Amino acid sequence: MDRLFTFFAGNDGAWQVLDARTVVGEPVPGCERVDVVQGNPGPMPDGTAWVLRGVTSYLRYTTGEEQAALAAIQPVLGRPEACCAALIPIRKSAAWWALPQDQRRDILEDQSQHIRTGMHYLPAVARRLHHSRDLDEPFDFLTWFEFAPADAAAFDDLLAALRASAEWAYVEREAELRLLRIH
Amino acid sequence: MDRLFTFFAGNDGAWQVLDARTVVGEPVPGCERVDVVQGNPGPMPDGTAWVLRGVTSYLRYTTGEEQAALAAIQPVLGRPEACCAALIPIRKSAAWWALPQDQRRDILEDQSQHIRTGMHYLPAVARRLHHSRDLDEPFDFLTWFEFAPADAAAFDDLLAALRASAEWAYVEREAELRLLRIH
Numbered sequence: 001m002d003r004l005f006t007f008f009a010g011n012d013g014a015w016q017v018l019d020a021r022t023v024v025g026e027p028v029p030g031c032e033r034v035d036v037v038q039g040n041p042g043p044m045p046d047g048t049a050w051v052l053r054g055v056t057s058y059l060r061y062t063t064g065e066e067q068a069a070l071a072a073i074q075p076v077l078g079r080p081e082a083c084c085a086a087l088i089p090i091r092k093s094a095a096w097w098a099l100p101q102d103q104r105r106d107i108l109e110d111q112s113q114h115i116r117t118g119m120h121y122l123p124a125v126a127r128r129l130h131h132s133r134d135l136d137e138p139f140d141f142l143t144w145f146e147f148a149p150a151d152a153a154a155f156d157d158l159l160a161a162l163r164a165s166a167e168w169a170y171v172e173r174e175a176e177l178r179l180l181r182i183h
Numbered sequence: 184m185d186r187l188f189t190f191f192a193g194n195d196g197a198w199q200v201l202d203a204r205t206v207v208g209e210p211v212p213g214c215e216r217v218d219v220v221q222g223n224p225g226p227m228p229d230g231t232a233w234v235l236r237g238v239t240s241y242l243r244y245t246t247g248e249e250q251a252a253l254a255a256i257q258p259v260l261g262r263p264e265a266c267c268a269a270l271i272p273i274r275k276s277a278a279w280w281a282l283p284q285d286q287r288r289d290i291l292e293d294q295s296q297h298i299r300t301g302m303h304y305l306p307a308v309a310r311r312l313h314h315s316r317d318l319d320e321p322f323d324f325l326t327w328f329e330f331a332p333a334d335a336a337a338f339d340d341l342l343a344a345l346r347a348s349a350e351w352a353y354v355e356r357e358a359e360l361r362l363l364r365i366h
Contacts, residue, residue, distance in 0.1 A: 003317075004319065055317045057316070057317055058281075058282075059283050060243070061284055062283050062284055063285040064285055064286050066283070067283045097241045098241070099241075099247075100245050100246050100250040101242055101244055101245055101246065102246040103247050105284075133240070134186075134238045134240055134314060134317050134318065135317065136187065
């Protein structure tokens with residue numbers, strides 16, 4: 001299944017952990033490296049500290065107009081200059097998931113400008129969203145970002161804007177790993 | 184994970200298969216019985232012909248107004264008189280999943296009245312929707328219905344109305360199992 005991505009944290013992997021912190025809720029155990037495997041993850045590597053899994057999926061909130069605007073400027077992952085990454089696992093509260101679709105969309109975009117805010121940081125910041133909630137995982141989403149070192153401060157601004165939004169009142173667990181590509 | 188439901192088809196189980204047919208796409212192998220297991224499914228029973236899995240999840244299209252109207256009249260599963268059931272596995276096309284949220288909602292409800300049509304058959308027909316697409320399953324959805332024998336003809340009308348809708352042009356695989364509770 002090529003939409004499945006597995007994040008192995010341990011002593012080995014393509015990404016060196018520069019910083020790992022708990023934003024809210026239960027901490028994620030520390031590690032030195034992270035590896036990202038698409039599709040069948042194979043056996044768990046020796047020394048694995050933790051594993052998180054998620055699948056890329058269809059757009060849950062984005063309108064056609066927003067999708068077209070995003071498609072015109074969003075960059076791909078794997079750009080040679082984008083050697084900085086962030087992995088941000090998030091779990092939202094039961095209250096969020098109990099809301100109907102129109103109210104979640106209202107909070108996410110009309111109140112919080114989640115999509116619009118993200119667009120201000122394009123094409124600098126590449127992003128891939130993985131859904132984990134239906135896989136019996138500890139988080140609902142794993143978002144992976146890639147950007148060049150010169151855009152790291154802008155990326156911090158993006159995170160600060162999202163975390164100050166009405167939507168984030170529904171985030172009950174969040175961690176942040178900052179990474180550097182080493183091979 | 185109590186949102187996970189596993190459907191075991193074989194020679195044993197609480198539901199006798201009265202009829203099984205392929206609506207569109209590749210057939211599902213025949214079986215005599217179906218059993219439904221919530222949570223950890225345990226080992227696969229001997230004689231299992233096939234297994235389908237899905238998780239109940241949050242509402243992807245329903246508005247707050249629709250949710251309130253549904254909540255006021257939708258019945259629970261397991262009513263003693265509702266000894267008839269149907270399991271309808273469906274897979275939608277890649278074209279459907281590539282549509283943005285607002286266009287899928289437009290097709291599902293504004294053009295096809297999926298939610299409104301279902302409401303006409305409440306409280307006769309109880310329903311539980313299981314999502315399978317992100318679990319690497321052969322179908323995207325497994326819908327389970329329960330109703331009394333006297334409502335079987337009304338249930339046929341519900342299926343006919345949905346299958347005649349614009350939304351169903353995106354259904355590329357569909358099967359239908361009609362079942363009778365035997366214990």
